[in-house]
Amino acid sequence: MGFFSWRSIVSGHDIMNQYGGDDMYDGIAILLPDNTIIKGEYDGYGRISGECIYGIMAKVLFPEQIKRLDEEWAKNWEDGENDSSFECRDTDDDRDIIFNTEGAFDQANKMIKVMLRSEVKEGMKYDDYKPSKNAEGQGHWISSYETRLEQPIED
DSSP states (O other), X not given: XXXXXXBOTTTOOBOOOTTOOTTOOOOXXXXXXXXXXXXXXXXXXXXXXXXXXXXXXXXXXXXXXXXXXXXXHHHHHHHTOSSSTTTTOOHHHHHHHHHHHHTOHHHHHXXXXXXXXXXXXXXXXXXXSOOOOBOTTTXXXXXXXXXXXXXXXXX
């Protein structure tokens, strides 16, 4: 999988990944339906400080299934069983199974609301913002609409 990212729900700027240049990296924050905000680093591959954003959304969409998967994964790991139905994979991989079987990927995309870490304000409400749009430059290249840097003039 290559780079991908979203646009900020506050400014419309792309959420750049931590490996890109151009001094536009500002981390990421996600606003959840319960108005919780998680802030962290964005790696460009859908993870906020190492946790999969789609895994976070799976917890919101399927809390009981994820709890069961996490408990089964932990038990199988402790028992040393490497051939369980989930093969003791990372819990994010198990959450991907739910997304594939439940068909919730599109639903999660309609719920993701991210912003630049510096845009977080006290009292932000999930319902006050529209979902984040995909970033044209995938969080690695400068998008055509980006206003934080001057765009080079093409000859």
